[in-house]
Amino acid sequence: MSERLKGKVAIVTGAGSRGPGLGNGKAASILFAREGARVLCVDQVLDRAAETVGLIRGEGGEAAAFAAxxxxxxxxxxxxxxxxxxxxxxxxxxxxxxxxxxxxLLDTQEDEWDHVMAVDLKSMFLATKAAVPEMVKRGGGSVICVSSIAGMRGHGRTAYATAKAGVIGFVRSCAVQLGPKAIRVNAIAPGAVWTPMVENLGPDARERRRRANALGTEGTAWDIAWGAVYLASDESRWITGQTLIIDAGLTITTREGSLGAVR
Ligand SMILES: NC(=O)c1ccc[n+]([C@@H]2O[C@H](COP(=O)([O-])OP(=O)(O)OC[C@H]3O[C@@H](n4cnc5c(N)ncnc54)[C@H](O)[C@@H]3O)[C@@H](O)[C@H]2O)c1
Incomplete structure (x- = not known):
């Protein structure tokens, strides 16, 4: 590896995976460490974070698990x-x-709405607010927030789509405020990648998701994590307030294209 994050200290939230396999947080933690960062792997389930730490340490990287x-x-x-x-x-x-x-909309109950807003949006506000004073002491930093293409297109999953759209607004707001402090704030909008989060959709949905994008290939958590490495590194020093879409062209396809009619 090229040590693109050498000397950096990183926190990854949701650094475990809810099931066997590779989630976005686990993949980002592993790549950050491979690129030379020291990584605090944070998860509300300590064992999940510890599993990621075990993988990192197993290949000689530096990481610690933390429950939050x-x-x-x-x-x-x-x-x-x-x-x-x-x-x-x-x-x-x-x-x-x-x-x-x-x-x-009609099936979403108030408690579910509140829970999704808390986990998908409020968490970004709270974690960023806690981190910024320490980044100021370092003379700068990079905050990356995982959104979704569900927040960029009309999407039937009301609470999720709304929270993920909120993440994009949040990074823009923070980027203009924190730019003068050399803290960059960007979002990543993953497309339909195959991770433990969506495993229960089943094999038919998996195949539909693969065929829907312009490349016709399945995305994995590694594809998203490489975007995170770029935004964490100084290579992206002049990028802030942006949303990096990683979706194999799903958002630029027409409906006909996304249904596979052009292949
Ligand atoms: N898989 C996809 O197709 C897809 C598409 C777009 C966006 N995303 C986004 O990717 C991100 C992560 O996905 P993943 O695949 O790593 O999911 P995952 O469910 O495998 O892992 C997420 C981890 O977060 C932890 N977690 C959940 N709530 C927490 C909390 N309140 N505090 C601390 N930890 C908590 C869980 O314990 C779990 O280990 C999510 O923001 C998701 O919306 C995924």
Whole structure:
């Protein structure tokens, strides 16, 4: 590896995976470490974070596991304090945590709406707010927030799509405020990648998702994680307030194209 993140301290939230296989947070943690970062792998389920740490340490990288629910302000503060205590500062915050809701407007109950907003949007606010003072001390940093293409197109999953659109507004707002402090804030909008989060959709949906994009290939968490490496690194030093879409061209296809009629 090329040590693109050498010397950096990073926090990845949702660094475990909810099931066997590779989620976006796990893949980003592994690539960050391979590129030379020291990574605090944060998950509300400690064992999940510990599994990711085991993989990183197994290949000689530096990482530690930390349990926190990032919808809670005190736990976000504790997570940042842990990274700073261990490694004397913080350069990168990868706000990866997110949960899905597959319900449309009329089926979404108020408690589900509130829960999705808390996990997918409020967590980004709380974690970023906790991290920024430490990045200011370092003279700059990079915050990455995982959105979704569901937040960029008309999408039937009301709460999820709304929260993920909110993430894009959040990064723009933070980017203009934090630019003068050399802190960059960007989003990644993954397309239909195959991760443990969507495994229960089943094989037919998996095939439909693969065929829908312009390349006709299945995306994995690695594809998303490479985008995170770029945004975490100094290679992206002049990029802020942006949303990096990683979707094999799904958002630029026409309906006919996305149904496979052109192949
Ligand atoms: N898979 C896809 O097709 C797809 C598409 C677009 C966006 N995304 C986004 O990717 C991100 C992560 O996906 P993943 O594949 O890594 O999911 P995942 O469910 O495999 O892993 C997420 C981890 O986050 C943890 N977590 C959940 N709530 C938490 C909280 N409040 N505090 C701390 N940890 C918490 C879980 O324990 C889990 O280990 C999400 O934001 C998701 O919306 C996924």
């Amino acid at each position: 629910d990032v919808t809670r302000v005190a736990e976000c503060a504790a997570m940042v304090a842990e990274a700073v205590k261990r490694w004397k500062g913080l350069d990168v915050l990868h706000n990866n945590v997110g949960i899905e809701s597959r319900k449309d």
